[in-house]
Amino acid sequence: MTELKGWLLAENPDSRTQAAFGRGYLGWLRFYHNPLAMIGFVIVLTLLLIALFAPYIAPEGISSGLTGDALKNARFLPPSAEHWFGTDGQANDVFSRIVIGSRITLVIVALVIFTAPILGFIIGTVSGYFGGWVDILLMRITDVFLAFPKLVLALALAAALGRGLESAIFAIAITSWPAYARLARAETLTIRNTDYLAAAKLQGASHWRLISGHIMPLCLSSLIVRVTLDMAGIILTAAGLGFLGLGAQPPTPEWGAMIAEGRDYILSYWWLATFPGLAIFTVALGFNLLGDGLRDVLDPKSGGQH
């Protein structure tokens, strides 16, 4: 253990890998000593684990399958030792549905991560790298998208593409890439006139190699911070679309849609809407805390300032 620590903290690392691991370790140490960031990390990690093992954790499936008198006796039961979060109008166990619903939240998060930031990232770096009319054109398009109202546009898009989780994700992705394009462009502009980039260019590196090998890696950390901080907003927007009936459709246990189902009964059966909402809140809070912590570690410019 101490040997590993010595290797990681070596003042003169022997290889690039060792230096990279060393930096990663130092970042982790800073992160580790930030209690709020650790809480966020644990929340997000828990979400991952719950989603991964959902079928084993959930005591019941998403549907009770009960009918007739059995349904009548088992529905709208308040929280108890047997049903931690109570049961809903179809006698489904709310806790089980929330646990299984975590997978949907994770799918939304994953799909948005692999679309909007990447698109914005490419547009931003290309725009900043080439400059001139490419920059003007791409940034005008970005500005136009940036000025759009996100939720309302997502509403209209979800309506046009038909209700469903895919439309909701597409709508969120198409409205959230401009912020990343702006960010990546700004970062690229600070790099594009550096000596090391000129050196790489003189060695005959292609545009694509310069962008992908030398510019993108340097923009990556601020992008990761930004995406993590935005994740809470994305989860809330997705839940909002689900709540409006435009995201995942029942009986899918999407948390926003579950709150919508509970809305009709809020004055009589409070647990139907309360627990899914608590789940959304916890996950969004986790991403917010994690993003704040990552910003301190990965983005030295803003460290300790905010």
Add this chain to the structure above:
Amino acid sequence: MGSSLSKGSYQAALSSFYTKKAKPFIHFFSMLAMTFFGLLLLTFVIGRMMPTDPVIAVIGDKAPEALYQATYIEMGLDKPIITQFFYYLNGVLHGDLGTSVRTANLVTDDILNYFPATLELATLATIFGMLIGIPMGVIAAVNQNKWQDNLVRIFGLIGHSAPIFWLAMIAIVVFYQHLDWVAAPEGRLSVMYEYTLPKVTNMVLIDTVLAQDWGAFKDAFAHIILPASLLSYYSIAYLSRMTRSFMLDQLNQEYVITARVKGVSETAIIWKHALGNAWVPLITVIALTYASLLEGSVLTEIVFSWPGLGRYITDALLAADMNAVLGGTIVIGFVFILLNLTSDLLYKVFDPRVK
């Protein structure tokens, strides 16, 4: 010689006028035109993407074939797509957003009916945000890293993490069901006032004052206070965080030290000098907040059955009433874009440091 000199200085003055004063405005109007055009293009594309047949949406699926063909041609669907787009553009620019299938009214009329309710809600929420959020931010900045600062931070963190429609439902259980402090979450007025109040501005708080009907005013206030407070949570969280950061910038400036050395009271330094200078960036943030509240009111309106534009759009959505959806999107989008760009413009005009 003399004339060329004066010509040169004239040109210099003109170009200096251009860069200092006119440029932000030219940028404002060109961006406004471009962004609005983009919005119209996008809504047009969305309208073409919709899964339902637009003709059937208007005449129903039991109409005879001849009527179908006649409507098809009447709606211009036989024309090339570019021509259709110019028809659309022309219509929107003349205030024609088509007819709503669901309400059978002109979408423009519907929007004039529903928008004031949204405007009233968002305006009140922005006012709450300023009255509470700005002092909170100032207190947090003055007590940096003390318990007051942490309290403001936690408050903001919760605001950025909780789904507003969920908070609204919990607030209804607490403040309506258990405490009975506010009116039922069903619209803007109780039934007894709903049909007697003369509609002037269609904003109930203003209309009740104009009618000097204080019973109705009290009723309207009991209805609006909870949704407006909830909607303002976001603006309070955002404004307090931004105020804090602007104030910290100001409080670290040398003029603050000079003022202290000269014996100016701490209260005057904080609330008069520092906050006075923080106003410029704050105004732009307030405009941005207002824009996002107009949009964000959609979810609040649903929970409180508030007859605003957000609810209009959502109801239209569920009825596949595309004209109404797109019309509402265009109006909210336009106001949003306008406020966004105005905040940008204000910043450039008011802050001499911005080039």
